[in-house]
Amino acid sequence: MSKTLPYSPAEAVEITSPELRAALETALKLAKTFGFWDVPYKDAATTFEEMDELDIFYWVHKAANPILRMEDGVAEWLATDASIVALPEGFDKERVITLGAAGDILQVQADGLSYSSEDLYGNVADLLFEQSISFANLESPITTQPLQKEVVSDRGAPVQCCSEGQFEVLKGYGGKTFTALNVANNHMFDFGVEGIETTQSVFAKNGIVDIGTNRSRDDYGRAKIITKDGIRIGFASATFGLNGREMPDDEKYRIHVSRLSSKFVAPELDLVKCQIDDCKTQGCDFIVASLHWGWEFEFFPRKTQVAAAHELVEYGADAILGGHPHVIQPVEYYRTKRDPNRIAVIAYSLGTLTWGFDAPYIALSILLNLSLAKGTLAGADKTYIETATVTPVFRSNVVRSGALETRIEKLSDHLDGASDRHAPKYVAELKRYADLVLGGGAGQGRAPAA
Numbered sequence: 001m002s003k004t005l006p007y008s009p010a011e012a013v014e015i016t017s018p019e020l021r022a023a024l025e026t027a028l029k030l031a032k033t034f035g036f037w038d039v040p041y042k043d044a045a046t047t048f049e050e051m052d053e054l055d056i057f058y059w060v061h062k063a064a065n066p067i068l069r070m071e072d073g074v075a076e077w078l079a080t081d082a083s084i085v086a087l088p089e090g091f092d093k094e095r096v097i098t099l100g101a102a103g104d105i106l107q108v109q110a111d112g113l114s115y116s117s118e119d120l121y122g123n124v125a126d127l128l129f130e131q132s133i134s135f136a137n138l139e140s141p142i143t144t145q146p147l148q149k150e151v152v153s154d155r156g157a158p159v160q161c162c163s164e165g166q167f168e169v170l171k172g173y174g175g176k177t178f179t180a181l182n183v184a185n186n187h188m189f190d191f192g193v194e195g196i197e198t199t200q201s202v203f204a205k206n207g208i209v210d211i212g213t214n215r216s217r218d219d220y221g222r223a224k225i226i227t228k229d230g231i232r233i234g235f236a237s238a239t240f241g242l243n244g245r246e247m248p249d250d251e252k253y254r255i256h257v258s259r260l261s262s263k264f265v266a267p268e269l270d271l272v273k274c275q276i277d278d279c280k281t282q283g284c285d286f287i288v289a290s291l292h293w294g295w296e297f298e299f300f301p302r303k304t305q306v307a308a309a310h311e312l313v314e315y316g317a318d319a320i321l322g323g324h325p326h327v328i329q330p331v332e333y334y335r336t337k338r339d340p341n342r343i344a345v346i347a348y349s350l351g352t353l354t355w356g357f358d359a360p361y362i363a364l365s366i367l368l369n370l371s372l373a374k375g376t377l378a379g380a381d382k383t384y385i386e387t388a389t390v391t392p393v394f395r396s397n398v399v400r401s402g403a404l405e406t407r408i409e410k411l412s413d414h415l416d417g418a419s420d421r422h423a424p425k426y427v428a429e430l431k432r433y434a435d436l437v438l439g440g441g442a443g444q445g446r447a448p449a450a
Contacts, residue, residue, distance in 0.1 A: 005356055005357060005358045005397055006356070006357055006358070007357065007358050007359050008063050008064050008357055008358075008359040008362060009063040009152055009357060009362075010060050010061075010063040010064035011064075012150065012152050012357075013060055013063075013152045013153065014152065014153040014154075014155075015153065015154050016153065016154055017154055020053070020154055023053065023057070024056075024057055024060060027054075027057040027061070028061055031057075031061050032065075037058060037061050037062065037065075037067075038067070038068075038069060039067065039069045039071075040067055040069070040071050040295065040298055040300075040302065041058045042071075043263055044058050044059075044263065044295060045263045046240065046261045046263075046294065046295045046296065047240055047241040047244075047259075047261060047262060047263075048157045048186070048241065048243040048244040049241065049243075049244035050262060050263055050264065056154075059296065062296070062297040062298065063296070063297055066297045066298065066299060066327055066361045067295075067297060067298040067299060067300075068299055068436060069300070070300040071300070071302055071303055073303055074300055074301065074302070074303055074306060077303065077306045077307075077310075078306060078330055078332050079332050079334050079335070080330055080331070080332055080333065080439070082331075082333050082388060082390075084333055084335065084343055085333055085343050085345070085385055085386075085387060085388045086343075086386070087373055087384055087386050088341035088377060088384065090377060090378065091341075091373070091375055091376070091377045091382065091384065092375045092376045092377070093373045093374075093375040093386075094373075094374055094375040094376070095229055095230060095231065095373070095374050095375075096371055096372065096373045096374075096386065097132035097133065097228045097229050097231050097233075097371075097372050098131040098132045098133070098369065098370065098371050098372070099131060099132065099133045099135065099233075099288075099319075099368075099369065099370045099371075099372065100127050100128040100129075100130075100131035100133070100134045100135070100367060100368075100369050101134075101135040101136070101321050101347070101350060101367065101368045101369075101370075102128060102134075102135070102136040102137075102353045102365065102367055103136065103137060103323055103328075103349070103350030103351040103352050103353045103365045103366070104136075104137045104139045104185075104323045104324070104326070104350075104351070104352040104353060104354075104355070104365075105137065105138050105139060105140065105170055105181075105353050106139045106140055106160055106352060106354055106355040106356075107140045107150055107160045107355070107356060108166075108170075108354050108355065108356055108406060119405070119407050120169060120170075120173070120354075120406060120407060120408060121172070121173035121408055122173060122407065123407060123409050123410060123413070124367060124391075124393055124408045124409075124410060125173045125174060125176075127367045127369055127391060127393075128173075128178070129172060129174065129176040129177075129178075131369065132179075132228045132229065133179045133180065133226060133228060133233065134172075134176075134177075134178045134179045135178065135179065135180050135181070135182070135211075135288075135290075135321065136178055136181055136182070136353060137181065137182040137183075137185060137290070137292065137321075137323040137350075138170070138181040138182070138183055138185075138199070139185050139186075139187050139323075140160040140161055140162040140170075140187065141160070141161055141162075141183070141187060141188055141189075141190055141191055141195035141196065141198070142161075142162055142163070142164055142195070142198050142199040142202050143161050143162075143163070143191040143194060143195045143198055143199075144164075144194065144198055145161075145191055145194065145195075147161050147162070147163060148161060150356065156244075157243035157244055157245070158243075159187070159190045160187040160190055161190060161191060161195070164198075164202055167202060170354065171206055171208065177206050177207065177208055178208055179208070179209060179226060180208065180209040180210075180211050180226060180235065181203065181208055181209075181210060181211065182211040182212050182235075182237055182290040182292070182321075182323070183196075183199060183210050183211065183212050183213050183255075184211065184212020184237040184238055184239040184255055184256045184257070184290065184292055185212070185239045185292040185323065185324070186239055186240065186241050186242055186243045186292065186324070188212075188213065188239070188242065188255050189242045189243075189245045189247060189255065190243070190245065193251060193254065196213055196254050196255070199213070200213060200215065209224055209226060209235075211224050211235045211237045212237035212238070212239065212255065212256045212290065213254055213255055214253055214254055214256075216253070217253045219253070220253040220256070221256075221271060221274040221275060221278070222275060222278045223235055223236050223237075223275040223276070223278045223279045223282070223287075224237075225279070225282055225284060230374070231286065231372060231374050231383060232282070232283060232285050232286075233284065233285070233287075233288060233372075234275075234276075234278070234279030234282065234284035234286070234287045234288065235287075235288050235289075235290060236272050236275030236276050236278075236279065236287065236288070236289045236290070236317065237256050237272075237289070237290040237291070237292075238256045238257065238258040238260060238271050238290075238291060238292070239255065239256065239257055239258075239260075239292035239293075240257075240258070240259065240261040240262070240292060240294075240324070241257065241259070241261075242255065242257060256271055256275075257271075258270070258271040258272065260291060260292075260293040260308070261293045261294055261295070261302075261304075261305070266304060266308075267293075267304055267307075267308040269311060269312060269315075272289055272291070272312060273312070273315055273316075275289075276289070276312070276315055276316040276317060277316075279316070280316060285372075285374055285381075285383035286318050286319075286372055286383045287316055287317050287318050287319075288317070288318065288319045288320075288321060289312055289317040289319070289320045289321070290320075290321050290323075291320060291321070291322050292322075292323050293305065293322060293323075293324055294322065294324050294325045294329070294348065294349060295325060296324065296325050296326050296327075297325065297326060297327055297361075298325055298329075299328065299329060299433070299436060299437050300329055300330065300348075300437075301322075301329055301330070301349070305348060306332075306348075309332070309334075309346045309348070310334060313334055313336055313344035313346065314336055314337060314338055317344065318342065318344055318345075318383075318385070319344060319345045319346070319347075319370065319385070320344070320345075320346040320347065320348075321347050321350065321368070322346075322347055322348045322349045322350065323349060323350060324349065325348075325349040325351075326351070326352045326355070326362055327349065327351055327352075327361050327362065327364070327433070328349055328351040328364055328365060328366050328392070328433070328437050328438070329347075329348035329349035329437060330437055331345065331346065331347045331348075331366070331368065331388070331390050331438070332345070332346040332348070333345060333346075333388065334346055341377065341382075342384060343384070343385055343388075344385075345368070345370060345385055345388050347366070347368050350365055350366050350367075350368060351364060351365030351366055352365055352395075353365050353393075353395065353408060354395060354406065355395070358397055360394070360426055360429040360430045360433060361429075361433050363394045363395040363396075363397075363430065364393075364394045364411070364430050364433050364434060365392075365393055365394070365395070366390050366391060366392055366393065366438070367390070367391045367393055368388070368390055369387075369388070369389040369390075369391070370385050370387070370388050370389075371385070371386045371387045372384070372385060372386065373385075390438060391410060391411075391412075392410075392411040392412075392430070392434040392438065393408050393409060393410055393411060394409055394411055394414075394430050395407075395408060395409075396408070396409045396421050396422065398421050398422075409421070411427075411430055411431065411434060414427045414430075415431065
């Protein structure tokens, strides 16, 4: 494992105030001694502008000690039986497309990209770039401004960014790019309007659909539509915030922002519902909600999120793809009341695909593969999820010939002593976290063919 990367974001924290540093050290010692942050801190903020000192201390604690336990009551709300995913009896299948979804793509140490350009996605390309639609969340806006190092400090929110050259490595594999990238996330305004427009321009040049940003006021509140093999897929989107970076009133249309994870109010879903309505108006066969939300370094969603997810799928979303926590969270298979034949798949957090940290709980992410079947049931046109496959993967950072090399690896390829890149203890930790969230035997799935 590379020694050139910090283990976790807790190691990257820079506190300039001696008083604040002393208070942080005291809080961390008390939390370790008494274990009061072994469970989710009920009143914690996740939105930067809502954070007080205690919220910051909790964030630093869980960055080094991820929260392994659920809030009370969450287990009873989550439906995690994947065996119920099947086409209904009597469904006449006409055509099928596939969707491969990955988690957050964040800033990576520059040389890690330079030496990984041919191999970054090579071992998972079948799960992403051989699918009808490939999707991820790009959390590093592309900019022409000088790049900044990510720093977690008391001076302000950390910054994410990448150059167009770095994006050339991140965008795809073997001549294929992601079909769509969500950019409604808390870092999208880190470089202001220039970062938004540069990202949109580079996407357009590469034929990538940007999910969650808009080019005109008329686009605000509207979904993005992708049609493959006669199946229309609508993408709704929103981010919980912009890390306290306030957009001018005349620019607020540019990013879909909604208070999805506030510590003061219940999740505000109207903007997402507006986009779902737009999908229905445009005749979409299947609707995906891309939500940037939740609490970082917590392996399970909060009750407010589960309730919000259920509300959105009852409103019309057929799948939810979540990001932001930087760790994986469960995938739920929810039978809707609006259509008892419909199983909505809810991925609360797909984890972080690329980032500049080595801790196994942060290196681990999941790829979600869905096969979507369009046909008729009792004479009505329907599109249902035929199969859903979850594959644990991890970000493998090693030093080769003095240079950092980053690759995305399937966890299953490194089990039972098969890894030539990582020590058994590291792989065992990856497996432990995968099993915690996904159940024993995690990582043996295979994606459907496109």
